[in-house]
Amino acid sequence: MIKVVDLASKLCTDANCIKTASSDFGKLVQETPSAVFYPSTNSDIARLVKSSYDSSSPFKIAARGNGHCVGGQAMAKDGVVVEMSSLNGNGRxxxxxxxxxxxxxxxxxxxxxxxxxxxxxxxxxxxxxxxxxxxxxxxxxxxxxxxxxxxxxxxxxxDQEHLISINNGPNYVEGSLIMKKNLANNWRSSFFSTLGESKVNSLASKHGIVYSLEVVKYYDEFNIQTVNEKDVSFEDFLNRVRIEELKLQSKGLWDVPHPWLNLFVPKSRILDFNQHVFIDIVQKQNKSSGPFLVYPMNRKKCI
Structure with a gap:
């Protein structure tokens, strides 16, 4: 498949290499490559692509980072998966x-x-x-x-989160739905106290569905007394999902299928979306089996 000798020497075809490159975070798709490529430099990757392009039988190539695709995007059936972590070194x-x-x-x-x-x-x-x-x-x-x-x-x-931009407004806003069914499994927050979680669970049990907003605002010594805050370090806030990941790993709940859906909804249809998706499907039919992310979009600013 690859005729360039020094490139062929960077290929791995043993069972462990192939197994790792045949699945991803989503655990929904499995595609078996012919080989896994371990590049030493960027030029190795360029030459691999050229090798396929020049071949009488071109082969598929896919770049694999840390394996967090959810739909097989980093797989290459009967082709070559490029293990990008192989490039890692000092000064990168x-x-x-x-x-x-x-x-x-x-x-x-x-x-x-x-x-x-x-x-x-x-x-x-x-x-x-x-x-x-x-x-x-x-x-x-x-x-x-x-x-x-x-x-x-x-x-x-x-590349900056300016789809919603408000001067002197929150620095970070994230919304979520909290459902009555399986509260412990479908809602987690890194920064709520046990008492706060109990209040949210009570509301969800009463109403069946709770619309939640988490708002983050940076503050300094000049206004520290004016906010009721949960203090965390900058790194801990940004790395909050990792904290939850480690908790789930300890319970054996992380290495499981992860269905995932991203949706873009215009402001003009959000009430319809709420009624027909959030209420008629998610709440009434309990048919959601994984996270789905809904992004409010301004069509004039969509890139």
């Missing part, structure tokens, strides 16, 4: 300064977001926007592009 996260860009981080696509956070925090810095789960790889499309407020600004701002 570099924090630098540029007169035109300010502070920026040059990060390898195989790096975990948690490592980006810790490396930048050592410099007293942090990226503006974050994914909810930090044990994902950074990833990328393979294109090299520099962006800033003035250069490719659409991409620059597109």
């Amino acid at each position: 996260i570099r924090v630098s300064w540029s007169d035109s860009l300010g502070f920026y981080a040059d990060v390898g696509g195989e790096q975990l977001w948690i490592d980006v956070l810790r490396t930048t925090m050592e410099q007293g810095l942090a990226p503006v926007s974050w994914t909810d789960y930090l044990y994902l790889t950074v990833g990328g499309k393979g294109d090299i592009m520099t962006c800033s407020k003035s250069l490719h600004s659409e991409l620059f701002y597109g």
